[in-house]
Amino acid sequence: MPIWEPENECMSRSELEQLQLERLQATLNRVYRNVSFYRKRFKEMDFRPEDDLTEPADIRRLPFTTSKDVSDSYPYEMFAVPLREVVRVHSSSGTMANPRVVGYTRQDLKTWSTIVARILSAGGVTQDDVIQVTFGYGLLTGGLGIHYGAERIGASVLPTSVGRTERQIKIMQDFRTTVLCSTPSYALVIADRIEEMKIDPKQLSLKYVICAGEPWTDSMRREIEERLFVKVTDNYGISEIMGPGVAGECLEQNGMHLQEDHFLVEVVDPATGRNLEPGEEGELVLTTLTKEAFPVIRYRTGDICRILTDPCPCGRTLYRIGRIRGRCDEVVVIKGINIIPERIGDILEQIGGERPVYQLVATRHGHMDQLEIWVEVTERFFYDKMREQRALLDIMGRKITNFIGITPRIKLVEKGSLQREEGRVKQFVDRRD
Amino acid sequence: MLTVKSVHTHYGSIHALKGVSLHVRPAEMVALIGANGAGKSTLVNTICGLIKPTKGRIEFQGESIETLSPEEIVRRGIALVPEGRQIFCTMTVEANLEMGAFIHRRNGQQVEMDKESMYARFPILRERSRQLAGTLSGGEQQMLAISRALMSRPKLIVLDEPSMGLAPLMVKEIFRIIQELRQEGRTILLIEQNARAALQIADRGYVLETGKLVLEGDGSVLLEHREVQRAYLGKGAREIWDA
Numbered sequence: 001m002p003i004w005e006p007e008n009e010c011m012s013r014s015e016l017e018q019l020q021l022e023r024l025q026a027t028l029n030r031v032y033r034n035v036s037f038y039r040k041r042f043k044e045m046d047f048r049p050e051d052d053l054t055e056p057a058d059i060r061r062l063p064f065t066t067s068k069d070v071s072d073s074y075p076y077e078m079f080a081v082p083l084r085e086v087v088r089v090h091s092s093s094g095t096m097a098n099p100r101v102v103g104y105t106r107q108d109l110k111t112w113s114t115i116v117a118r119i120l121s122a123g124g125v126t127q128d129d130v131i132q133v134t135f136g137y138g139l140l141t142g143g144l145g146i147h148y149g150a151e152r153i154g155a156s157v158l159p160t161s162v163g164r165t166e167r168q169i170k171i172m173q174d175f176r177t178t179v180l181c182s183t184p185s186y187a188l189v190i191a192d193r194i195e196e197m198k199i200d201p202k203q204l205s206l207k208y209v210i211c212a213g214e215p216w217t218d219s220m221r222r223e224i225e226e227r228l229f230v231k232v233t234d235n236y237g238i239s240e241i242m243g244p245g246v247a248g249e250c251l252e253q254n255g256m257h258l259q260e261d262h263f264l265v266e267v268v269d270p271a272t273g274r275n276l277e278p279g280e281e282g283e284l285v286l287t288t289l290t291k292e293a294f295p296v297i298r299y300r301t302g303d304i305c306r307i308l309t310d311p312c313p314c315g316r317t318l319y320r321i322g323r324i325r326g327r328c329d330e331v332v333v334i335k336g337i338n339i340i341p342e343r344i345g346d347i348l349e350q351i352g353g354e355r356p357v358y359q360l361v362a363t364r365h366g367h368m369d370q371l372e373i374w375v376e377v378t379e380r381f382f383y384d385k386m387r388e389q390r391a392l393l394d395i396m397g398r399k400i401t402n403f404i405g406i407t408p409r410i411k412l413v414e415k416g417s418l419q420r421e422e423g424r425v426k427q428f429v430d431r432r433d
Numbered sequence: 434m435l436t437v438k439s440v441h442t443h444y445g446s447i448h449a450l451k452g453v454s455l456h457v458r459p460a461e462m463v464a465l466i467g468a469n470g471a472g473k474s475t476l477v478n479t480i481c482g483l484i485k486p487t488k489g490r491i492e493f494q495g496e497s498i499e500t501l502s503p504e505e506i507v508r509r510g511i512a513l514v515p516e517g518r519q520i521f522c523t524m525t526v527e528a529n530l531e532m533g534a535f536i537h538r539r540n541g542q543q544v545e546m547d548k549e550s551m552y553a554r555f556p557i558l559r560e561r562s563r564q565l566a567g568t569l570s571g572g573e574q575q576m577l578a579i580s581r582a583l584m585s586r587p588k589l590i591v592l593d594e595p596s597m598g599l600a601p602l603m604v605k606e607i608f609r610i611i612q613e614l615r616q617e618g619r620t621i622l623l624i625e626q627n628a629r630a631a632l633q634i635a636d637r638g639y640v641l642e643t644g645k646l647v648l649e650g651d652g653s654v655l656l657e658h659r660e661v662q663r664a665y666l667g668k669g670a671r672e673i674w675d676a
Contacts, residue, residue: 015456015458018436018438018454018456019456021438021439021454022454022455022456022639022646022649023649025439025452025453025454025645025646026646026647026648026649029642029645029646029647030647030648033647049452049645050451050452050644050645051451051452053439053452054438054439054452054488054489055438055439081659081660085659105659106657107654107657107658110654290650
C-alpha cells in the first residue's frame with residue numbers, strides 16, 4: 001500500500017528526533033507567550049523553555065495537563081491564538097461539568113486532514129475508493145475528521161453519519177462502498193443486520209473497515225473480517241489532541257503508527273506519573289508539536305496502552321502504540337461515548353431532589369452495546385400510580401440522553417438490592433463480555 | 434546535513450541565542466527569518482565558528498563542529514556569504530575570487546576552472562575582473578560575494594541578508610540567482626529580513642524571535658501563517674497578546 005507522506009513517515013529516527021526537538025521548542029515558546037495557563041504553570045516551577053529544554057525528554061519535568069484542566073478553561077481559555085484565527089471549533093462528549101472545547105486554525109485543519117490521509121492510506125484507502133463514514137458529524141471530531149482526510153486522498157466520501165443501519169446497508173450496496181469507517185461494535189451491528197436481511201456480504205464491494213472510537217479486541221477484529229470479508233485496521237484519535245488521525249494501523253495490523261512528527265508520545269504509570277519504558281503498559285500522554293490554536297503539553301489521555309518500537313515491515317519508522325486496553329480513570333466508554341458515572345448521579349439528583357443509590361450497567365445484546373441505569377427506589381423515586389412512575393422514568397431517560405447523547409434503559413430496583421462492595425455500591429458494572 | 438541542537442550563545446552579558454535548534458537536509462533551501470535583533474546573524478556566526486556557543490551542539494555531516502575554527506569549518510564545506518557582503522574592496526575582483534578558493538590554493542588548475550565558471554555565471558565580473566572590488570555596484574558586489582563563497586566548493590552555502598541595502602530590481606536579481614543555486618541542487622541556509630521573498634523560494638523556514646525559535650514549517654505554510662503575516666509581512670493589525 002502506498003505511504004501518504006514517505007518523507008515524513010519513513011524518516012530516520014535521528015532526523016525525527018531533531019524535528020521533534022525543534023517543534024517542541026517552538027511550541028513551548030509559543031504556549032509560554034500566548035497561553036496564560038501554561039505561563040503560570042511554567043513560572044510556578046521555574047521552567048523557562050529557553051533554558052530548560054535541551055532535548056525532548058526534558059519535557060518530563062513539566063506537569064501534566066488533565067482533562068479537568070481543559071474543562072476548567074471552558075470554552076476558550078487555553079487557545080493560543082485569537083479567536084478570529086480559529087476556523088473550526090469542536091467539543092468533547094459532555095462527561096465533565098463543562099465539555100472540553102478545542103479549536104483549529106486553517107493550518108491545523110490542513111495538518112489534521114494530512115494525518116487522517118496518512119492513517120486512511122495505511123488502512124488501504126486510495127483515491128479509487130468509496131468511503132462510508134458512520135461516525136457522528138457535529139461537535140465531536142470523528143465524522144468531519146475522517147471526512148476531510150478522505151477528501152484529501154481523493155476518495156469518494158459518503159457522509160452517512162451515525163445510525164439507521166438498514167439505510168447504511170442500502171447505501172453500502174447501491175453506492176458500492178469499498179471502505180467502511182465505524183466503531184468496531186457498529187461494524188458488527190451491520191454484519192448482524194446484513195445477515196438478518198439475507199444479504200450475501202460477498203456481493204458487497206467492501207474491502208476495508210477502518211475502526212476507531214472504543215476499546216475492542218482481536219477476536220472482534222477477526223469476526224468483522226470473517227463476516228464482512230474485509231481487512232480491518234485499528235485507529236486512535238482524541239479530540240483534545242486533534243481528533244482521528246493521531247495514530248493508525250497499517251495493513252500489517254501490528255499496532256497503530258503514531259504521527260510522531262506532530263505529537264510527542266510518552267507512557268506513564270497512571271498512579272505515580274512516572275515515565276515507563278517502551279513495551280510497558282501505562283497511560284498514554286501526548287504533547288502536540290505543530291498545533292497552533294490548541295496546543296497541549298503532556299496531556300493525560302486516560303487511555304491505557306504501550307509503545308511498540310520494533311521496526312514495522314511496512315517501512316514506516318514511526319513508533320506504534322498497541323491496542324487501547326481501556327480507560328484508567330473512572331470514565332466508562334459505551335458506544336464511543338465517554339461517560340463518568342458520577343455525572344449521571346448529578347442528573348438523577350436534580351430530578352428527584354436527592355441522590356439515589358444507582359449503578360451503571362453496560363450490556364451487549366448481539367453486538368449492540370446498551371447502557372442500563374439501575375436505580376434503587378426510595379419514596380422520592382416511587383409513585384403508586386403507574387402513569388406517574390412512567391413519567392418519572394421518561395424524564396430521567398430524556399435528561400440523561402440529552403446529557404450524554406445515548407439513550408439508557410432505566411430500571412427501578414428494590415432498595416438494598418444493588419450489589420455492594422464494602423458497603424458501597426459499585427457505580428459501574430461491565431457485562432459486555 | 435547541518436543540525437543545530439539547543440544552541441545558546443552569549444555576547445558578553447547578552448543572551449543572544451536561547452536554545453535554538455534547526456536542521457538543513459541535503460539539497461534543501463531553508464530560510465531563517467526574524468526581526469532585527471532576533472538573533473539571526475548570531476546564529477550564522479555561531480554556525481560558521483566566528484562565535485563559540487556557550488551550550489548546545491552543532492553537527493555538520495554527522496560530526497560536531499562547534500569547537501572548530503572558522504577556517505576548519507570552511508574546509509569541512511560551509512561557506513558564508515556575509516551580511517554587508519564584506520568583499521575585499523582594495524583588491525581586484527579576480528583576487529577576491531582567489532581568496533575564496535584559499536583552501537584549494539595548492540590546486541591551481543581547479544581554481545582557474547572555478548574562476549572560469551564564475552565568470553560564465555556572472556559575465557559582468559569577467560568584464561570587471563581587473564577592477565578593484567570597491568568600485569563595483571552593490572548588486573555586483575553581492576554577485577562577487579556569492580562567487581567568492583562558491584570558490585571554496587562548499588557543501589552548504591550560508592547567505593546572510595543577501596538582499597540588504599540593494600535596489601529593488603537588484604533584490605529581484607539576487608533572489609533569482611539564489612533560486613538558480615537551489616535548482617542546481619545546492620544546500621542553502623538563507624537568512625533574510627525580507628520574509629516574503631525568502632519564504633517564497635525556500636523549502637522550509639524557521640522564525641526566530643528574541644533569540645528563541647517560535648515557528649517551524651514549510652515555506653508555503655509560514656507564508657500563510659497569521660503570526661508571520663502580522664509580524665513580518667505587514668498584513669493585519671499587530672496583536673497585543675498578553676493575558
